[in-house]
Amino acid sequence: MTLARRLAAALSFVAVAALTACASAAPGTPASAAASVDIPDTPVGERVSWIIDRLEADADTTPGEWARVLHESFLAQVPAEQVAELVNRQLRPAAPFTVTAYQGTETQAVATLAGALGDPFDLSLTIDGASRITGMVFGPVAEPWSPSASLGEVEQRLADLPGEVSALVLRGDEEALAVDANRLAPLASAFKLYVLLAVADAVASGDLSWDEKLVLRDIDRSLPSGELQTAPTGTEVSVRDAASAMIRISDNTATDLLITRLGRERVEAAVERSGHSDPAVLSPFFSTKELFTLGWGDASLRAEWKSADDAGKRALLDRIDAAPLAVEVADVATPVWQDGFDWFASANDIAAVHRALQQTQDAEVLGILSENPGQGLDLGTWPYAAFKGGSSLGVLTGSWFARDDASEATVVWLMADDDAQAVTGAMSDFFHLAQDALRLAH
Structure with missing residues (x-):
């Protein structure tokens, strides 16, 4: 088997x-x-x-x-x-x-x-x-993975993954593989790339410093992943450390602290600046606490959200932000991305935000992105790799930007299915194929 x-x-x-x-x-x-x-x-x-x-x-x-x-x-x-x-x-x-x-x-x-x-x-x-x-x-032990011999074979094997799959491989700016690369797909934690870009823009403009301290309040706590949600009230964390935790261990509470400090409008501006094909799907931009509340909290809030205009949705999010999170981990039991409760972008959009982040030429940004190049992945001969992925119920995503002195490559995999167990079961093949694509793109 x-x-x-x-x-x-x-x-x-x-x-x-x-x-x-x-x-x-x-x-x-x-x-x-x-x-x-x-x-x-x-x-x-x-x-x-x-x-x-x-x-x-x-x-x-x-x-x-x-x-x-x-x-x-x-x-x-x-x-x-x-x-x-x-x-x-x-x-x-x-x-x-x-x-x-x-x-x-x-x-x-x-x-x-x-x-x-x-x-x-x-x-x-x-x-x-x-x-x-x-x-x-x-x-x-699973049978040894048989490496793909070509990107064509990678594309064929991607077709065996469950659910909806989008994929993109770029050599520099040249498209080497594309599967439904313009389809808007749920991102899970890969959305945090947009928050990092907003942080970089705020630092570049002088409105934010990497050393600025953020202070944890009870109303800031989200659910895991991450560690900051268990820290004592009043804990101070620098913008640099919050951004690192957001990307390296996908810390949700650190992410929300950054969104609160920036203001959601600045994150929405970063989405638009990155070249997202449809920025409206990320407006208003959710924090993780807001998504947990709307996706798995009081059903009346979901109904209110679906009937509200933009101003009404923003007012609802403000109400959610003013109170501690009322959703427990046990409540997060079924996929909700099909109802629009996730962050959405295409494979091309994720490649674009990676490019925008690299173009900041901010050493802090480039270092944060490369702290976790993807667990267990053999990056082959690439000396630098930026990575952000994500997983939630029924969703698995991975995105890499790799470069050396002579070339660069971008690999984006997005997978979603109503059957969360099928997505979990395909995880090993998902990452093996990403590894193959990084090798073959070099």
Whole structure:
């Protein structure tokens, strides 16, 4: 079975058979040494590290440890006692473990673990906004990816991804691959590129400084991803650090602090300046707190939004901003992008905002964009790569701008489906194809 199919099945239901799919992977056979890779500092990366710590601890793991991190939907099908017993009996005897491969977003990941005994295995993990595990499979290592031989083959394989897919590969300004590249698609956290451009414009105009301190209030807190939402009220963070967190770990509260400081109109101006094909779809420009409230909060607010004109929508957003967020992580359970509650742009639009960001020639901007080049991705011979992606229910996005002294390339992948599990299941192929495109575009 392919990795995509195994992941999709695993996330459709959590079964004991799936949890113990690698039970035969830890016999008394010494394993060969394997090279290690770093686990990124993301919410799901931290949860992967937590699991490895449980696998390698001196004492057996306990049901209580797992009960605190497993989502209720998982526990309804596999009790914590059973998880602890299976981990202790089937996996811990192979400790210590080396992570030999890793791919993921903020909330979904596949890590390959090689133990001291037996065969390597894949840990496929999905978490919610509170870092609770909603899907976990220990299974056989996926078949090695067969690299695409041409961009034509990449295009053919993109057609096998689920849902609506847009893709664009540019060599400099030359279009090398395009699939529905003008279609407006949900972006998830890739929208934060526009916020970064607005920050850069404000710094360039002298209206903002990278060193200016932003102060966290209770009404500023959003839901994860990120870390700032758990910081004490009154915490100060510089514009530089907020922008870095926004791009590097997709911190939602940091993003909203920047939008509040800038004013949404300045972000809308950056959208227009970037060359977006239809700036009206990002006006009024949502903060993440506003999107959570409209998408998963009180249904009467959605009805009011849909019937309001521009002035009415802005007034509604002002009301939302004046109160603390009333949506819990558990409320974010179904996709809402189909109803217009997301940020929308085309693949060509995202390529354009990447170009605009590079043209700022601001060392802070270029450095922030390259801090996280995409988890687990082999960038090949590109010495510099800017990246921003995103994932939400039913949405997966990735965008890269790579360059060396002689050339540059842009790769944009946008995928959305009503079936959130299908999107999660296609994550590995999604990133492998991006890796192929970056290599073939050089």
